[in-house]
Amino acid sequence: MHHTDEDARLAELAREELVLHIMDMERVRVSVEHGVVTLRGTVASEVERQNAVTTVSAIHGVHTVKNDLRIDDEDENTVGEYIDDTLITTAVKGKLLAETGFKSFSVSVETNQGVVTLTGTVDKFEHVSLAELVARTVDGVKTVVNRLQYEP
Structure with missing residues (x-):
């Protein structure tokens, strides 16, 4: 595939x-040159900024992510929102362990502004x-x- 098509x-x-x-x-712009992704614009929080880099880095074919995203202070998450996300993540992990009977699994749980992302294998x-049904039952x-x- 030609670089321009791949980019x-x-x-x-x-x-x-x-x-x-x-x-x-x-408010976010994406450009790619030779597998190097550049993110520009503004996001609401440092969590979103890091989440963007993590998300894009995981795409097959991306060599590097250049993060030029700025945080818009007006939209920045409060400490309370960050703590809520941490509590939600902990609660989801606990419920998955306690209620599913999973024996051999590898599941990652991340929460950002109440949005829970489940990744891994079962x-x-x-x-x-x-796992999704159990996660949906957690408050917040x-x-x-x-x-x-x-x-398998």
Whole structure:
């Protein structure tokens, strides 16, 4: 694939992934040159800023992410919101362990402004949806983004 085509594909993938993690994509610009993704614009918080880099870095074909995102102080998360996200993450992890009976699994839980993202692998197909259902029962969870993979 020609670099320009590959860069265009990576830019589109980055935009699609960021829509899931950043509320206001109108304020974020993505450019790609030779697999180096540059993020410019403003986001609401440091958590969103780091989340953007983590998200884009995980895309196959991305070599480096240059983070030129600025934090818009008017929208910055309060300490209370950050603590709430930490409590939600802890509660989701605890419920997954206590209520699902998972024996062999590797699940990562991240929370940003009440949006819980589940990533990793489970060894039973039904655990993909079960994990999401359990996460939705935790107080404070607004949405669950389920990226769990089934690997027998």
